Amino acid sequence: MKKGFTIVELVVVFLIISCVTFFAVPAIIDNTRQAKLIVEWDQKFSDFSYLISAVRARSEITNTVYSKEAFFEHLKEQMRVVSSIDKKYTVKYKNNKSILETSKYYIKDYYEGEDGKFVGFKWVNKNCQNTELCAILQVDVNGLEPPNKLGIDVFGVDISKKDITPYGKGQSNELLKSDCSSKGTGAYCSYYYLIGGNFD
Numbered sequence: 001m002k003k004g005f006t007i008v009e010l011v012v013v014f015l016i017i018s019c020v021t022f023f024a025v026p027a028i029i030d031n032t033r034q035a036k037l038i039v040e041w042d043q044k045f046s047d048f049s050y051l052i053s054a055v056r057a058r059s060e061i062t063n064t065v066y067s068k069e070a071f072f073e074h075l076k077e078q079m080r081v082v083s084s085i086d087k088k089y090t091v092k093y094k095n096n097k098s099i100l101e102t103s104k105y106y107i108k109d110y111y112e113g114e115d116g117k118f119v120g121f122k123w124v125n126k127n128c129q130n131t132e133l134c135a136i137l138q139v140d141v142n143g144l145e146p147p148n149k150l151g152i153d154v155f156g157v158d159i160s161k162k163d164i165t166p167y168g169k170g171q172s173n174e175l176l177k178s179d180c181s182s183k184g185t186g187a188y189c190s191y192y193y194l195i196g197g198n199f200d
Contacts, residue, residue, distance in 0.1 A: 151187065
């Protein structure tokens with residue numbers, strides 16, 4: 001009758017546990033990090049929504065035009081912008097492809113907030129009306145820290161005179177999930193994560 005484990009049995013069990021730990025722990029850490037970035041995006045989206053409401057209200061009260069200059073001043077004030085980004089900073093798509101300057105998602109100028117997050121702003125239509133796209137706004141929720149990719153740590157919204165809409169709103173769930181995969185651009189993750197979509 002056997003009264004204990006042999007050394008070989010203990011070594012085999014130890015190796016199995018080590019292998020499981022080796023593969024599982026990095027995935028758990030990465031998922032936790034991504035979840036943290038999504039929570040920060042959710043908070044920034046709320047901030048952006050408040051910003052748009054404040055800009056619209058101030059424009060109505062003061063009877064001023066909803067313009068690039070007025071919006072940017074509100075943006076700097078509400079997001080507590082401390083400086084423009086002089087460092088070499090570029091955003092890529094989630095699939096690691098470069099964002100071309102002709103793309104809607106390309107933003108040249110980013111600004112750093114007091115919280116270390118980067119905010120990018122681009123006015124795209126100075127004559128926008130009602131629900132037409134006026135501008136886009138992006139935030140890198142962890143600042144200069146990599147990966148600086150849409151759908152991972154960079155998220156964005158479309159801004160009209162009537163509304164603020166996260167990239168991807170109005171798209172089918174299949175398209176949202178596909179674009180938010182490692183093979184997609186990641187732009188639609190901005191909406192997909194807000195509605196509880198899973199990350200890969």
